[in-house]
Amino acid sequence: MRSLLEQLLDTLIVLFGVSTLVFLLLVLIPGDPVDVVLGESAQAADREAMRSALGLDRPLWERWGGFYLDLLRGDLGDSLLRRQPVGGLILQRLPATLQLAGAAFLLVLLVAVPLGVLAARRRGRWPDRLAQAFALVGVSIPNFWLGPLLVLLFSVALGWTPVSGNQEPGSLILPALTLGLSMAAITTRMVRSSLLEIESQDFLRTARCKGLSEAAVMWRHSLPNALLPVITVLGLQLGGLLAGAVITEVVFAWPGMGSLMVDAIHQRDYPVVQGVVLVIALGYVLANRAADLLASRLDPRIAGKA
């Protein structure tokens, strides 16, 4: 059995690898970040001064070390264009992204669990087929197309929701729906197949044989066991929601980290891009690890296996 300490160490190694990968992304940039700040017609002397101010004249391994020292202090560098700390810019936008991802996650739970249970209970009949169709369509609709479709239907044709932004009440509904649909689809499938797998287990037959009602079997024996593997998948998805939020935020002009990053990409403000990628990637790793940990605490079999 793996101890908590080993899992923690393991997480640290992955976090280290992920942040190194993010650091290396910056090296890929063709051309010179100095151009972004000074323009391409700047004097050679000014360029040199700016290079050393940004630390670009130092060797790669030194920059890498500096990157980690700064990171440990919570310093993500400064924006090239806005002359502000990247960390501060991200913190301003973080609440909007978390609000969006949280709403989408809630939607996933509210839709996927009941739908998956219903599909498994009515296996092969129309509720099952409906749920399966929903799952298939859900994973196949790209969110940058779903978003405009929902706007066309609910904002333009029906006039129920605002078109974009986050100022009005109700403006959260369409972005959350857009972000959450594919996750809800995957989770529905997962809940269904997990329940069906458990259906053939001996302990359920025992529970029925000793005369428990169907509802008691469902709530006490079937569902708690079936939802355990779903927890791991949900962790994966919670992190996936943060990444998926990038495109969704652009579609709805939602003022979160994702739209901050895409704006920065177009302005070639690389430190901001790097900072957002890092924050999302670290959030993704932590969400996954937390879900694994939760699942292994709830289910002694997983802890024993690992």
Added chain:
Amino acid sequence: MRLPGLILGAWLVMALAGVMPWLEPNRVSLPEIFVPPSAAHWLGTDELGRPVLDRLLSGAGVSLLVALTTVVISAVIGITVGLTAGYFGGLTDRVISRLIEVFLAFPGMLLAIAMAAMIGPGIDNVIIALATMGWVGYARLVRVQVLSLRQREHVLAAVALGRTDFAIMQRHLLPLVMAPVWVEASFGVAGAVVAEAGLSFLGLGIQPPDASWGGMIRDGVRYLLVAPHLVLAPGVALFLVVLASNLFGDALRDRLDVISRSRP
């Protein structure tokens, strides 16, 4: 499997039609802007009077090219890495496993967006960005299988007979790991199509004036109220191709997965 096959076939035909010389995907015609679908323009025209059908066909070629190239490159890299890790084991496997873990710990689309942001837009860079996130799935699949196949008798026999490592991997291991790779590849096509369109939607993929489905949706969104057909046409095409690839992958998995097929 008939319907997905039909849709994927249509995609191929569209892609081939997309490179025909009589199409004019980039012909600007200002007197004919926002023409709704009609007999002269089957799918109407866009904000510059360009025929949407021609652009749709041209975009089909782009998405097919990107998807197939990405999947092939990702699979070749992933299979090689997975075979190497699983076959040699030991330190090689430990290092590669860590690498796989790090890439898996990165949300794929985020990595692709970040890569595309750094190396710049364009079709080659889109393929590079997508393959950077794509290989890891194949590597993981192949590695896990090779770990167990490694101790099979035919492999041990080949080792005893003094076959080279390369020959053993190629002749005795590769053919046995391919089944799940095909399944992964058909889902990979769906993933690559969405990802290419997503990058182009963000302005990081195929650059204007060249047509791509994601770029068409991006441009069309601005005129959603006046000309919804600009968003609907590429979106439907995209959705159908992704749906068909997913259905195809499901069917392939059911067919190859003997255990679940024998269940009631």
